[in-house]
Amino acid sequence: MDRELRRRMAAEVQAERERLLPLRAEATRTTIALVRQNTEQPPELVPYLNLAFLLGVRRTQGPDAVLAFALSLANWAVATVDEVARYTGRTAEQVVDQYETDIMAAHAEPEED
Template sequence: MDEEARRRMLVEVQAERERLLPLRAEATRTTIAMVRQNTEQPPDLVPYLNLAYLLGVRRTQGEDALIAFALSLANWAVATVDEVASYTGRSAEQVVDQYETDIMAARAESPEPWS
């Protein structure tokens, strides 16, 4: 990516961040509610529960709320990987590699479109 394209992308990202910032608190509450609801569920059911939650947010709150929610989830995922890495003495890359290996093994056993 050339310097000008990178600059344009950063400007767009900053503008979207500012536009979505008022939705941050609600997105965080939604993230916490979904994580609480969908943890400790059977692993093969979790993708469907998560998709139902995402569709519910889109249907009831709209596309901007869905994007804010997705951003919140992504931020939580990165923070969680960093925390797992810290607690286990591994690098974040090693934690991600382990999850990727586990997902590939699970797919080989039983093809699952949502993993």
């Protein structure tokens, strides 16, 4: 990536961050609500529950709220991986590799009818 492209991308990211900043508090509340609602659910239901939640956010709050929510959720995911790594004595890369392996194995298994 050339220097000019990096500069333009950084400027775009900064502009979007500033634009979405007023939505940060609501996005954090939305993230907490999703995590509280969908943890301890059967793993096979979680993707459907998450999608229903996202569709509800988009329908009631609009596409910018979904983007702010996605950013909040991504920040939470990174922080959580870092914490799991610290508490388990593994690197963040090892934690991500384990989740990736688990997900790939789950998708490789034939679904039951």
